[in-house]
Amino acid sequence: MVAMAYTVDISSFFTIVISMVFVSNFVLARFLGLCPFIGVTNRASSAFGMGAAVTFVMTLASSVSWLIYRYMLLPAADSGFNVFAALAIIKPDASLVLVLKTVTYILVIATLVQLVELVMRRTTPKLYLALGIYLPLITTNCAVLGVALLNTTDTPEVLTFAAATLQGFFAGVGFALVMVLMSAIRERLDLLGVPEAMKGAPIAFICTALMALAFMGFGGLAGATR
Amino acid sequence: MWVYRELLRGAVKENPTFVLVLGLCPTLAVTVTIVNGFWMAVAATCVLVASNVIISACRRLIPSEIRIPCFVVIIASFVTIAEMLMKAYLPDAVNRSLGIFVPLIVVNCIIFGQAEAYAYKNGIARSLVDGIGVGIGYLGALLLISGIREALGAGTLLGMPVWSTYPPAYIMVMAPGAFLVIGILLGIFNALKLSRRRRQPRAAAAPLTSREMAAKPETA
Numbered sequence: 001m002v003a004m005a006y007t008v009d010i011s012s013f014f015t016i017v018i019s020m021v022f023v024s025n026f027v028l029a030r031f032l033g034l035c036p037f038i039g040v041t042n043r044a045s046s047a048f049g050m051g052a053a054v055t056f057v058m059t060l061a062s063s064v065s066w067l068i069y070r071y072m073l074l075p076a077a078d079s080g081f082n083v084f085a086a087l088a089i090i091k092p093d094a095s096l097v098l099v100l101k102t103v104t105y106i107l108v109i110a111t112l113v114q115l116v117e118l119v120m121r122r123t124t125p126k127l128y129l130a131l132g133i134y135l136p137l138i139t140t141n142c143a144v145l146g147v148a149l150l151n152t153t154d155t156p157e158v159l160t161f162a163a164a165t166l167q168g169f170f171a172g173v174g175f176a177l178v179m180v181l182m183s184a185i186r187e188r189l190d191l192l193g194v195p196e197a198m199k200g201a202p203i204a205f206i207c208t209a210l211m212a213l214a215f216m217g218f219g220g221l222a223g224a225t226r
Numbered sequence: 227m228w229v230y231r232e233l234l235r236g237a238v239k240e241n242p243t244f245v246l247v248l249g250l251c252p253t254l255a256v257t258v259t260i261v262n263g264f265w266m267a268v269a270a271t272c273v274l275v276a277s278n279v280i281i282s283a284c285r286r287l288i289p290s291e292i293r294i295p296c297f298v299v300i301i302a303s304f305v306t307i308a309e310m311l312m313k314a315y316l317p318d319a320v321n322r323s324l325g326i327f328v329p330l331i332v333v334n335c336i337i338f339g340q341a342e343a344y345a346y347k348n349g350i351a352r353s354l355v356d357g358i359g360v361g362i363g364y365l366g367a368l369l370l371i372s373g374i375r376e377a378l379g380a381g382t383l384l385g386m387p388v389w390s391t392y393p394p395a396y397i398m399v400m401a402p403g404a405f406l407v408i409g410i411l412l413g414i415f416n417a418l419k420l421s422r423r424r425r426q427p428r429a430a431a432a433p434l435t436s437r438e439m440a441a442k443p444e445t446a
């Protein structure tokens with residue numbers, strides 16, 4: 001029986017912040033979300049828009065996927081409560097997680113993105129105009145599915161609901177930070193005499209290598225890297 | 227004859243990694259050793275071929291408005307099968323180092339791209355050959371990158387030492403090394419493409435194909 005706490009204590013809060021934003025940054029240390037990282041960092045404004053939209057969806061996706069994992073996929077013996085078992089529809093065993101995890105998460109993320117788009121268009125048209133074009137791209141952003149999977153792996157530790165949500169939010173913040181930094185570098189790269197063959201993605205990757213090297217310096221900040 | 231042409235197109239002319247620059251997340255994450263790169267490519271290729279065939283077989287049944295969710299479900303099912311097979315038959319070390327990148331094949335742009343741009347518009351046989359061709363191209367790219375990284379970063383190839391005196395540059399098996407290798411390789415392939423265009427001026431004037439336009443990273 002796993003402790004079903006919903007809270008997070010202050011020291012693990014700072015561990016999550018430091019490790020998600022700096023130490024194991026999603027782009028630079030975990031290779032997640034490289035497509036938008038190379039694709040939309042040509043201009044600072046679009047990089048910021050994409051970063052903000054991804055952060056938003058990642059936070060939602062982390063909390064929703066945590067709830068689904070705990071209360072729909074895991075057998076009641078592990079999590080204390082299971083919707084399907086409680087309604088006596090099916091009796092979930094350990095294989096349900098393995099079989100349904102990937103399909104469920106990707107469908108939830110796709111639905112979530114549609115929902116966010118719909119709500120945003122109705123309630124905050126200005127924000128929708130700014131972020132709207134990036135929203136459909138987020139479904140296939142592996143950082144979003146990645147954070148959902150990482151939050152529900154249960155190794156090395158079982159995350160609480162708050163920890164999972166915070167982890168999603170700060171992973172998004174780390175992603176947005178690197179997007180904005182990269183767009184600043186690329187705006188300057190455009191003015192330099194880069195050899196024809198290295199223009200675009202190749203030189204961007206070499207700059208990313210240098211950024212990743214610099215971010216490795218944060219490795220000493222957190223004793224425990226997640 | 228078309229089989230050979232299609233294979234060549236998928237594997238070389240429209241190589242998913244070096245020409246289209248798609249699906250780089252697993253490409254960089256798992257290429258620490260050749261063994262990991264190999265199994266990742268095999269898993270992705272199996273999913274690609276299977277989903278290409280099924281999507282192409284169902285293309286008249288799937289309405290175009292909801293094709294993306296349909297693709298997602300079909301691809302995710304095959305990814306789950308691949309994941310379970312790998313958990314059952316591959317050594318623990320490989321499974322652990324591939325980690326979440328096996329389920330992440332679901333959102334791999336290569337598979338999505340082929341489903342959308344090829345399988346949904348072509349027959350079963352062609353889609354099968356296209357999947358195999360792209361798979362070969364992906365396998366080649368992963369073997370090249372992982373070979374370079376393993377040789378420079380660990381000083382070994384397939385676990386056997388290659389240099390007599392060489393202190394391994396650990397940075398190559400860490401994140402910065404991956405970005406450096408892909409950056410330099412993309413640069414080399416770009417240079418080759420440019421020099422070929424210069425030698426054949428007519429090819430340079432030819433407009434980009436729609437697939438090339440769609441795959442341009444600036445518009446992604």
